[in-house]
Amino acid sequence: MTPTPTTDEWGIDASWLDALDQEHEVAPATIERLREVIGRPPADLEDRAPIVARPGDALEVDEADVVCEDGSVRPIDGELPPDFPLGYHWLHTPEGRRRRLIVSPGRCWLPDERAWGWAVQLYAARSRDSWGIGELADLRSIRRMAAEQGAGFLLINPLHAVAPTPGQEASPYLPATRRFRNPLYLRVSEVPGADAVDLEEDAGRALSEGPLIDRDAIWARKREVLMRIFFAHGGGEAFARWREEQGPTLQDWATWAAIVEEHGGDWHTWPEELRRPESPELATYVEQHGAVVAFHAWLQWALDLQLTAATGDMTVIQDLPIGFAGGGADAWAWQDALAEGVSVGAPPDAFNSQGQDWGSPPLIPWRLRDADYEPFIQSIRATMAGAGGLRIDHVMGLFRLWWVPSEGSAADGAYVRYPSEDLLDIVALESHRARALVVGEDLGTVEEGVRDAMAEHGILSYRLLWFEDDDPAQWPAEAMAAVTTHDLPTVAGLWTGKDVEEQREHGTGSDEELERGRTSLLEHLPGLEEGASVEEAVVRAHELLARAPSTLLSATLDDAVGEVRRPNMPGTTDRPNWSLPLPVPVEDLAAHPLLQKVAGALAAGVGRPA
Structure with missing residues (x-):
């Protein structure tokens, strides 16, 4: 019988299971430390915390009036009627209590047909008009x-x-915010008002001449030109109207960004009077620095316009990182809901014997509820916006997260539980409203029940050729299938041995460990002769992938052009992770012979009956 971890009233698991189903006890000192960090919720939390329900559900309140989003008032008596509107409402009890009522369909929106598509590291996809980095254009x-x-x-x-x-x-996975976008991705020449200034485009395009993506040089160049455009044009009435519609959320981001330019990127080091969004002194700061605040709001407007033009009518699945930087804008805005002195990571496993520390501060579960789930709702909604799809990085984090106390190593952590049913229902509501499909990245150690809950809520699982022992033909239909990810070897890197050479160079394992790992992955490419070419290996991998009946089949552009280097090599600090451009300009991708063969293989797979 598989042992079940015991969870205490703080939500901390006293033990955990590794990938081999071996049970490990959490040190008592770790549990005591995490209890201190989490603290006890107020006695009346259960009387004011949000209720997440579905139409027809019985509720824990007998009689109440519900003020719906549209302003109408509906009385309820112990349960929600089957036709109750979906959305975010307010429940008022006869005793005078007010609680948020979130009504969800319970299942995410899903497309009617299967599809194949490209996985794109956008920063790497440079064209001849790019300024050093792949852009929304x-x-x-x-x-x-x-x-x-x-x-x-x-x-x-x-x-x-x-x-x-x-x-x-x-790293795209350690942002300052999960609600706003990076202006590095702007195509400067397409920003409203760009035709009114000298863009010095040759200097911008010259940023692509280097072998790596130099974000510092790109930001310095783009900021200078974008600031000139802003002061010359300002966005006019269209920007003013959009800015007003976004409300205080955008204002908070723009304010944080303006302060950062003067006082640095970690709000903990700012002058005391600026460290809290509700500080009275903050209004004075905004008044004195209004132009810079407006500039950062304007950048988000320009990004919104360009993302809309970029996605068109195609589903673009955007990626939601598991966390955000501890000194960033989201941490500043929601500091009262964050755990101090701990960070999110992963326990030791077959790929990392020391465990992992990802550096993001976790949200305290009861404080997340006390905030009416607003930090979670805003992050999901903003990442899903305008594109038709969402990939949730480390979807297991909706169920539990590995908390690492700052005094110890990643191996000294413990799992802390989250209100997963509520969080999944919120994802389903946002998916339903945006008509956006949702993929959960459920790779690695996945505890029992997670994939069942994902399936119940219409969240697609993730299947990789490198990880699965079954024939792709046996993979589930409710999934996105792929060969590899940004953290794993490309087909060319694996087949040629270049990936192992690079791992050896950066000391990510012993020769024996690295060769054993490569051999185990090569077993997932049956039917190839030892002397086969890179092109034959890439095509074979995607022919195997095309056998999967999965709803989505995905291939990376890196594989499609025979790139030997993976975008990111976990555990390395002296490698230019997330800074490697594709070796083929965007304009030349369509004519690339290998890319055409990969596209043909996946198109044939989707065309076959599942």
């Missing part, structure tokens, strides 16, 4: 190429914003 070009090939979707890396300072964060 390049995403538009890739979308048009994909549509002509018969693809149904694109999957892109997180586009979320980082601190607007030198020392730009390279």
